[in-house]
Amino acid sequence: MSSKTWKTIRLIAAILVTLIMIFPVYWMVITSFKTSNELRLAVPTFWPETFMWSNYAEAFQAAPFGRYAVNTVIQTVGILFLQINLAIMAAYAFAKGSFPGRDKLFLLVLAALIVPEQVTFVPVYVMLSNLRWIDTFYALIVPHAVSAYTIFLLRQTFKSISNDVIEAGKVDGASRFQTLYRILTPMAFPTIATMAILTFISSWNSYFWPLIMTNSNDMRVLTVGIAMMRDSVAGDEALNFHLIMAASVMIILPIVLIFVLAQKHIITAMSNSTFK
Amino acid sequence: MKQAPAARTKPKVSMASKASISRRRIESLKDFSFAAPALLILGVFIYYPLLFSLYISFTNWNMTRPMKKFIGFENYDRLVSDPLFYKVLRITFTYTALDVFLTLAIGLGLALLFNVSKRFYNFMRTGIFMPYYISMVIASMVFLWIFNNQYGLLNKFIGVFGMDPVNWLQNPNTAIWTLLAVSIWKGVGFTMLIFLSGLRSIPLEYFEASSLDGANKFWQFLHITFPLLSPTTLFLLITNFISSMQVFQSIDIMTNGGPLDSTKAIVYWIYEMAFVNFRTGRASALVIIFFLIIIVLTAVQMILTKKKVHYEG
Numbered sequence: 001m002s003s004k005t006w007k008t009i010r011l012i013a014a015i016l017v018t019l020i021m022i023f024p025v026y027w028m029v030i031t032s033f034k035t036s037n038e039l040r041l042a043v044p045t046f047w048p049e050t051f052m053w054s055n056y057a058e059a060f061q062a063a064p065f066g067r068y069a070v071n072t073v074i075q076t077v078g079i080l081f082l083q084i085n086l087a088i089m090a091a092y093a094f095a096k097g098s099f100p101g102r103d104k105l106f107l108l109v110l111a112a113l114i115v116p117e118q119v120t121f122v123p124v125y126v127m128l129s130n131l132r133w134i135d136t137f138y139a140l141i142v143p144h145a146v147s148a149y150t151i152f153l154l155r156q157t158f159k160s161i162s163n164d165v166i167e168a169g170k171v172d173g174a175s176r177f178q179t180l181y182r183i184l185t186p187m188a189f190p191t192i193a194t195m196a197i198l199t200f201i202s203s204w205n206s207y208f209w210p211l212i213m214t215n216s217n218d219m220r221v222l223t224v225g226i227a228m229m230r231d232s233v234a235g236d237e238a239l240n241f242h243l244i245m246a247a248s249v250m251i252i253l254p255i256v257l258i259f260v261l262a263q264k265h266i267i268t269a270m271s272n273s274t275f276k
Numbered sequence: 277m278k279q280a281p282a283a284r285t286k287p288k289v290s291m292a293s294k295a296s297i298s299r300r301r302i303e304s305l306k307d308f309s310f311a312a313p314a315l316l317i318l319g320v321f322i323y324y325p326l327l328f329s330l331y332i333s334f335t336n337w338n339m340t341r342p343m344k345k346f347i348g349f350e351n352y353d354r355l356v357s358d359p360l361f362y363k364v365l366r367i368t369f370t371y372t373a374l375d376v377f378l379t380l381a382i383g384l385g386l387a388l389l390f391n392v393s394k395r396f397y398n399f400m401r402t403g404i405f406m407p408y409y410i411s412m413v414i415a416s417m418v419f420l421w422i423f424n425n426q427y428g429l430l431n432k433f434i435g436v437f438g439m440d441p442v443n444w445l446q447n448p449n450t451a452i453w454t455l456l457a458v459s460i461w462k463g464v465g466f467t468m469l470i471f472l473s474g475l476r477s478i479p480l481e482y483f484e485a486s487s488l489d490g491a492n493k494f495w496q497f498l499h500i501t502f503p504l505l506s507p508t509t510l511f512l513l514i515t516n517f518i519s520s521m522q523v524f525q526s527i528d529i530m531t532n533g534g535p536l537d538s539t540k541a542i543v544y545w546i547y548e549m550a551f552v553n554f555r556t557g558r559a560s561a562l563v564i565i566f567f568l569i570i571i572v573l574t575a576v577q578m579i580l581t582k583k584k585v586h587y588e589g
Binding site: 024027100112237244263 | 306311323326332339400401406412465551571574
């Protein structure tokens with residue numbers, strides 16, 4: 001076969017695979033616009049008979065999603081703020097600072113990467129319930145205030161910045177804090193932006209931790225809220241998938257938006273930073 | 277090689293140098309204070325809980341009772357004499373092995389298929405990568421709908437070929453595949469991207485030289501591409517293995533560990549023991565066993581990295 005035929009076959013295969021991969025997202029969106037009756041047709045429709053925008057309003061009323069969204073935003077912003085700032089400071093200390101035991105302590109930071117939250121959640125729950133932090137934002141935010149991975153990546157970035165920059169700052173009489181936040185941080189902006197995006201996505205999507213650490217309806221985040229909404233229609237869920245999917249679309253919208261705006265940035269960062 | 281002078285003259289202590297020593301001490305204390313908050317959080321929420329888990333695992337602590345007693349290895353004894361323990365381990369490892377193998381195999385296939393530097397291919401790659409960032413909870417909801425027994429699209433689809441509908445989620449033989457489907461759908465895009473960056477780091481001369489020797493594409497894949505990709509493959513193997521072992525969200529949304537415990541993986545069992553049955557002590561023993569498995573796997577794979585992996589240059 002000629003190379004042109006091969007190219008065409010390859011293109012068709014690639015298009016097919018892509019369609020299969022994005023189909024579940026398409027199906028979610030399409031389902032969210034159907035009526036409950038249309039869900040149960042013998043032959044499923046791939047385009048809604050009429051677009052039921054009211055499904056979105058109805059889903060919004062089926063559970064207090066407004067409250068869940070506020071909680072999710074507070075959780076996400078809190079984690080984002082602490083993780084970035086604590087990582088900037090720690091990465092500076094490990095990259096440019098000098099104190100006894102620095103490299104050993106850094107190993108301790110790296111070792112934390114091996115410990116998943118599934119290993120620490122039982123004792124942390126006991127600890128937080130002694131502190132009476134369960135069902136508060138403290139429980140959602142503080143245990144995730146530090147990301148060893150962010151510290152690791154930022155340390156790499158800071159290390160690549162010449163010491164002359166810091167010395168120049170010292171000569172100008174700038175404090176450590178000023179040097180770090182006015183000079184080093186802007187220079188490390190691409191790394192910080194990438195880590196901020198990844199942190200945003202992972203705390204927006206988190207489920208395990210908020211499920212365990214909260215128990216009142218007022219403290220639920222979106223992911224836990226939609227799981228509870230689905231549980232409330234268990235058994236009859238086939239009649240309610242249009243509402244579940246409408247809620248799902250609303251929950252993933254911010255993530256899709258960020259992904260579309262920053263995908264080039266994310267993808268390059270991902271492929272470059274994972275194992276170098 | 278030139279040796280650096282080993283002996284150093286002992287500095288004479290003068291007033292000035294004393295002052296500089298104490299100034300240096302203050303400087304290093306200031307440096308340390310920048311790392312201190314992060315270290316404190318890691319200590320309180322990672323290292324202390326690990327030790328605390330170990331302690332709880334030797335007690336009969338139950339969250340509903342305030343009393344706790346030291347009972348030695350009883351929690352561990354109870355676990356290893358429970359047939360469910362072996363079932364849970366088997367399910368976890370079956371799930372993990374299938375998940376890792378399929379995600380890597382499909383991801384590599386996608387990387388080879390999509391290794392074309394054209395704008396349209398770039399666009400398609402973005403579409404394939406997108407599910408990686410969709411919450412596992414939402415992905416599980418969508419698959420719950422697709423796998424729905426009565427109205428789900430999959431059963432309608434296989435019906436076209438005259439097959440009977442399958443009760444995917446309620447059948448102990450198929451339930452685990454519904455979890456695998458979600459995980460693979462979400463994971464292959466990332467795997468593809470990492471394999472792609474591995475593929476692009478292989479020097480083109482290798483292929484050119486072997487083409488001149490008359491090697492075909494398949495031979496090149498087996499003898500050049502695959503061996504030179506081994507650092508990438510190993511990296512993906514380790515990270516995927518460890519994250520697959522932690523499967524929880526899809527189980528909690530789609531199967532609740534059922535039917536007949538057929539999807540009860542280890543983290544789900546820990547969760548159930550600690551937060552449904554309140555057996556904090558025994559759950560902690562299981563946590564410790566789980567953590568040891570992860571450490572052993574990490575160590576084994578790190579040793580393998582040093583021995584087997586083909587690094588260029």
